Amino acid sequence: MSRIILALFLSVALAGAQTVITIAEAREDSTGDGIPDRLGEIVTIEGVATCEGTLFSSSTPPGLGFYMQDETAGINVYGYDDAIPGDIIAGDEWQLTGEIMQYNGLVEISPSDPSDFTYLGHPGVPDALQLALNQGVSESIEGMLLALGSSSLQQWVTVATEPAFAGGGYNFEVWNGQTAVAVRVNESTQINMAGIAPGVRLFMMGIGGQYDSEPPYDSxxxxxxxYQTDLEIYQPSISDQFHLTVLTPNPFAPSLGETVNLEYGGPAGMRFTITVFDRSGRDVTHLADSRPAGDVIQWDGTDDDDQVLPIGPYIVLLEGFDGDGKRFTTTETVVVAAPLN
Ligand SMILES: [Ca+2]
Ligand SMILES: [Ca+2]
Incomplete structure (x- = not known):
C-alpha cells in the first residue's frame, strides 16, 4: 500500500513541477526565419528583469512590458495588466510560465495570470553586454541588456540622425564606428530627448529589440x-581632447633618413606650437608655430640650422592656445638613435 501511495504522491508532484528551459531554448529558431520553434507552446523559464515590469508597455493601464535574461539569452515579457504579479523591479529574478509568441520579429513570452510568476530573489541587474566597435544588434543578443560605447573604454557612438517621433516613441540612428544602429526611445520610458542631435557623442545602454514588419524577420x-541615464552625452573636457602622440619610429635614426612622426590635436579653433628641447633644456628646433590641428609633423632629427643633433633623448613640447589665449601644454620624449652596426 505504501508503494501505491508513494507512486500517487510522485505523479502529483511531477504534474505540479515545471520543467524549466533556458531562454535560449525558449527562443530557438532552427529554421532561421525569425519564428521560434516553440511558437504557441507554453514554456517555463527563469531570468533576471533588466527593467521594471511595465516600463515598455504602451497600453492603458500599463500591462507587462519588460525584458529578462539568463546566462544564455534575453526575451521580451508581454501581457495584459491582469497578469501582473505585483511590482517587478529591475534586478528581480523570476520563474515564469507563458506562451512563446513573436511580434514583428521580437520573440516574446506571454504569461496570462499572476500565478504564472514565482519570485526567486533579487540578484541585481546583470552587467550589460558590451558591443564591440562596428558591432550592431542581432538576433542572438535580442532581448539582452547591451552597452553601446563605453566611458571606461573611451569608445563612443555618434548621433547620425535627428530624433523623429513616430507611433509612441522617438527613432534615430547612431554610428558605432562604421555601423549604423537604430535607436528606439519608447514614450513610456519618459526619457527626455533634449540634447540628442546629429553629431552628439553618446555612451549608451539599452535592450536589444527588433521591429521588422515583414518576414523573414532578419532586420x-x-x-x-x-532610462535617461542610458543616454549619457559625452562631452570631453579640453584636457581630454588636447593630445600629443609620438607615432613610430621612436627611437629613430636620422642618419638612415628616418623621421619621427608627431600627431597632435585638441578642440576646434585651438592653435598649436611644437618645440623640441635637448636634455639641458635648450630649445633646438621649432617644428610648428600657431598651426591648426589635423597635421602629422615629421621631425628629421635636425636643429633649426639643419644640423643632425647628437644621439640621445629629446623633449617635444606641445603648446595649445584656445580662442581666449589660454595655454595648454604636454610633453613627450623622442630618442635620436644611431643605426645598428
Ligand atoms: Ca523558425
Ligand atoms: Ca527576433
Missing part, C-alpha cells in the same frame, strides 16, 4: 534605452 534590430 529592424534596435537598441531600446530604458
Amino acid at each position: 529592424g534590430y534596435q537598441l531600446l534605452p530604458r
Whole structure:
C-alpha cells in the first residue's frame, strides 16, 4: 500500500513541477526565419528583469512590458495588466510560465495570470553586454541588456540622425564606428530627448529589440534605452581632447633618413606650437608655430640650422592656445638613435 501511495504522491508532484528551459531554448529558431520553434507552446523559464515590469508597455493601464535574461539569452515579457504579479523591479529574478509568441520579429513570452510568476530573489541587474566597435544588434543578443560605447573604454557612438517621433516613441540612428544602429526611445520610458542631435557623442545602454514588419524577420534590430541615464552625452573636457602622440619610429635614426612622426590635436579653433628641447633644456628646433590641428609633423632629427643633433633623448613640447589665449601644454620624449652596426 505504501508503494501505491508513494507512486500517487510522485505523479502529483511531477504534474505540479515545471520543467524549466533556458531562454535560449525558449527562443530557438532552427529554421532561421525569425519564428521560434516553440511558437504557441507554453514554456517555463527563469531570468533576471533588466527593467521594471511595465516600463515598455504602451497600453492603458500599463500591462507587462519588460525584458529578462539568463546566462544564455534575453526575451521580451508581454501581457495584459491582469497578469501582473505585483511590482517587478529591475534586478528581480523570476520563474515564469507563458506562451512563446513573436511580434514583428521580437520573440516574446506571454504569461496570462499572476500565478504564472514565482519570485526567486533579487540578484541585481546583470552587467550589460558590451558591443564591440562596428558591432550592431542581432538576433542572438535580442532581448539582452547591451552597452553601446563605453566611458571606461573611451569608445563612443555618434548621433547620425535627428530624433523623429513616430507611433509612441522617438527613432534615430547612431554610428558605432562604421555601423549604423537604430535607436528606439519608447514614450513610456519618459526619457527626455533634449540634447540628442546629429553629431552628439553618446555612451549608451539599452535592450536589444527588433521591429521588422515583414518576414523573414532578419532586420529592424534596435537598441531600446530604458532610462535617461542610458543616454549619457559625452562631452570631453579640453584636457581630454588636447593630445600629443609620438607615432613610430621612436627611437629613430636620422642618419638612415628616418623621421619621427608627431600627431597632435585638441578642440576646434585651438592653435598649436611644437618645440623640441635637448636634455639641458635648450630649445633646438621649432617644428610648428600657431598651426591648426589635423597635421602629422615629421621631425628629421635636425636643429633649426639643419644640423643632425647628437644621439640621445629629446623633449617635444606641445603648446595649445584656445580662442581666449589660454595655454595648454604636454610633453613627450623622442630618442635620436644611431643605426645598428
Ligand atoms: Ca523558425
Ligand atoms: Ca527576433
